[in-house]
Amino acid sequence: MAAPVPARPRPRVVIVGAGFAGLSAARELARHDVDIVLIDKQNHHLFQPLLYQVATAGLSPADIAQPIRSIVRRQPRTQVLLDSVDGVDKAARQVRLASGAALDYDALIVATGARHSYFGASWADRAPGIKTIDDAISVRRTILLALEKAETSRQEHLAERAEYLTFVVVGGGPTGVEMAGAIAELTRAAAEAEFPHITRHCVRIILVQSEQRLLPSFPPSLGAAAQRALEGLGVQVRLGSRVTAIDDDGVIIADQRIAASTVVWAAGVRASPAAGWLDAAADRAGRVIVGGDLAVPGDPHIFVIGDTAAVVDASGKPVPGIAPAAKQMGRHAARTALARLRGAAGPGAFRYRSFGNLATIGRKCAVVDFGWLRLSGLLAWLLWSAAHIYFLIGFRNRLIVCANWAWNYITFDRGARLITGIDRTM
Incomplete structure (x- = not known):
């Protein structure tokens, strides 16, 4: 007779996706006595709001990305896996990985983001978007x-x-x-x-x-x-x-x-295929329709957050797919998961706190909507710059981006004008 499998010393929370939402959840969980497994198909966290700067030679890729292992190196109970998910067995509480492994979980947080949507057309090769x-x-x-x-x-x-x-x-x-x-x-x-x-x-x-x-x-x-x-x-x-x-x-x-x-x-964007893994209801963009607690209806231990989720906050308004919202969802899902693992009352329904909308137009103009204050022009651009530098992961990234923007502003020089990936075999 086979020996029984020993129980895990701590609950295990599996997080799929190391974007803003997933990392925010991991950081919240790391303060508690749980094991965390963080899965992503890339080895780095990416600050997507500045990807267009890489695409137009304003910044280098390393300025807006950082290895996931470096970000969580001070979280001793966090394990990082470079892998992708093929499916979820909700009855067995297992995540099936593309590598062939099956990973048990006590709570699952899905934060796999979104991809481009061409509304049914086959234009991806001719009209690329920028998500990576x-x-x-x-x-x-x-x-x-x-x-x-x-x-x-x-x-x-x-x-x-x-x-x-x-x-x-x-x-x-x-x-x-x-x-x-x-x-x-x-x-x-x-x-x-x-x-x-x-x-x-x-x-x-x-x-x-x-x-x-x-x-x-x-x-x-x-x-x-x-x-x-x-x-x-x-x-x-x-x-x-x-x-x-x-x-x-x-x-x-x-x-x-x-x-x-x-x-x-x-x-346009379309959510990752998480709804298919979870056999969950989705909206027209493929986002999983979750409850007010960010859990999948019918399974209180599976949470879907960030761009993967269709979320309506306590006021009845759809939550936008932006970084501050994703981070807030990550923290809320982590706290709710912890409470349920302990048999305690959770924090209740998710409430999104808006910090405003920002967009930039060129090197010295932006628009900012704080609700109570609306700005455009240079002052808005300075606020936009400060906000984006603040949200960057790592002091080094903030310092480099700040220096690059200052140099670009003064000189118009874009030092990342490198053409790579061409076969020049003679």
């Missing part, structure tokens, strides 16, 4: 190669040159606005100083938005301020327009074809 470092480096390579090819194009190839110098950004939310502004700064300032045959009058940047205004999650006045700032940078803003096709030759907006070698997608 690899995405950002690929977009950076595309932009910089377009400038190089335009510089060397002969005058008789004017149509080809115009295609290289046309950049289309699809989506008028914060990511699209920030991306369009950053491309404008890169191509009309830094590039103009180093590419003798490219001037700001050669470059065409188009921001396409299906709604009738930019930044729908902001007040209309700030959306209008963002539009004016972008147009001041030379960006063509097309409101109430939809992209109906994207191919190797460019895009079709309504019935107009625009030849463009660079198309960046910022129009």
Whole structure:
């Protein structure tokens, strides 16, 4: 007869995903007598709000990322696994990993984020979004190669040159606005100083938005301020327009074809396939519909948080998919899980505390909505910069980003203009 499996000395909480939500949960749990297993398919935590800066050569990847093991090195009961999840056996309380292992849990926190959504179209290869470092480096390579090819194009190839110098950004939310502004700064300032045959009058940047205004999650006045700032940078803003096709030759907006070698997608996201693992109800974007305690209905020991979850706070409003909300959800899920493991009363329903919305347009303009205070311009940009530096993981990252931004602001120089990943075998 086989010997019984000894009970674990401490409860085990498995966290899937080391983004803002997952790391916030891990930090909260690390203060208590529980074992934590943190699973992610990447070995680093990424500050996604600044990925567009990597994509436009404003920052290097290491400036906005840090190894997960380094972040949790002072959490002795936290184990980090470089793996991905294939499924969850809720009855056995096991997580099945892609490596073939099965991991028991007493509580499970799923924070696997979101990916791009093309609304059923097959445009991913031609119009990449930026959700990972690899995405950002690929977009950076595309932009910089377009400038190089335009510089060397002969005058008789004017149509080809115009295609290289046309950049289309699809989506008028914060990511699209920030991306369009950053491309404008890169191509009309830094590039103009180093590419003798490219001037700001050669470059065409188009921001396409299906709604009738930019930044729908902001007040209309700030959306209008963002539009004016972008147009001041030379960006063509097309409101109430939809992209109906994207191919190797460019895009079709309504019935107009625009030849463009660079198309960046910022129009939509879809949650990870966690709803399928958990056999849980999901909304149209694939986000798991959770209860007020952030747990999956019917299983009080499984929590879904961050961009993976469709959350309505105590006031009845949807919780936005931004970093502060994810961190708050992580802490709340951890506290609720701990209380249930101990048989104690939990903290109750999740209440989201909004710290405002921020978006930047170029190197010295942003829009900020604190509810009680709305700003645009340079002061808003300084507040945006301070907020993003504050949320970066690690003092070194904050110091480097601050120094890089100061240098870029003074000189217009973007030192991360590196084209990598090209086979140059001769």
